[in-house]
Amino acid sequence: MEDQAGSTLRVHSLAALAPVAALTGEPERARALAAEAVAVARTLRLRRILVMALVRGAETAVLTADQEGARDLVRELLALLAEIGSRRWVADAIELAALILEQGGQPQPATRLLGACAAIRSSQGEPVGGLRAFGETVEASHQRLVAAMGERFSGQEAVGARFSRDQALAYAVEWLN
Numbered sequence: 001m002e003d004q005a006g007s008t009l010r011v012h013s014l015a016a017l018a019p020v021a022a023l024t025g026e027p028e029r030a031r032a033l034a035a036e037a038v039a040v041a042r043t044l045r046l047r048r049i050l051v052m053a054l055v056r057g058a059e060t061a062v063l064t065a066d067q068e069g070a071r072d073l074v075r076e077l078l079a080l081l082a083e084i085g086s087r088r089w090v091a092d093a094i095e096l097a098a099l100i101l102e103q104g105g106q107p108q109p110a111t112r113l114l115g116a117c118a119a120i121r122s123s124q125g126e127p128v129g130g131l132r133a134f135g136e137t138v139e140a141s142h143q144r145l146v147a148a149m150g151e152r153f154s155g156q157e158a159v160g161a162r163f164s165r166d167q168a169l170a171y172a173v174e175w176l177n
Helices: 004-023 027-044 047-063 067-084 090-103 107-123 135-161 165-176
Strands: none
Touching: 004 027, 004 047, 027 047, 047 067, 047 090, 067 090, 067 165, 090 107, 090 135, 090 165, 107 135, 107 165
16 A cells, blocks of 8 residues: 555645646546546545546546536536645646636636636636646637627626636536536
């Protein structure tokens, strides 16, 4: 049996590799890596490690077009974030919810959640985009939302930008259920 430090490193490695495998055209491997990362994280009783694994698992599900899997992982992620009161990973969770809603044909709540995500990142000094493997997927979703919402996009994004952290989490949960 691995010690906790070894298991934690294993979770980080598996979770980091999963979206990369998805982006390099290995969807089955990506899903298997993500599932293993989440499964091992659940055994550790380290909730912040589980949060990270859920984020990477949901990213992988989005990248491999597994809408149902992504929705389930993000629901669990949002509940866990609300429970532990963490500020870390909230923007990622909100962003993932927005992508799921956009891909599910719900542009207004998706736009509001992207606005909330940007405001949360800004308030925490987090960069938007950056070197994340997921960045192109987020940008493509953003562009589709701009096209779908037209001149309403900015107004709806501003509505979301005014959400508090807790309001954004609750709004995401409401729309994903």
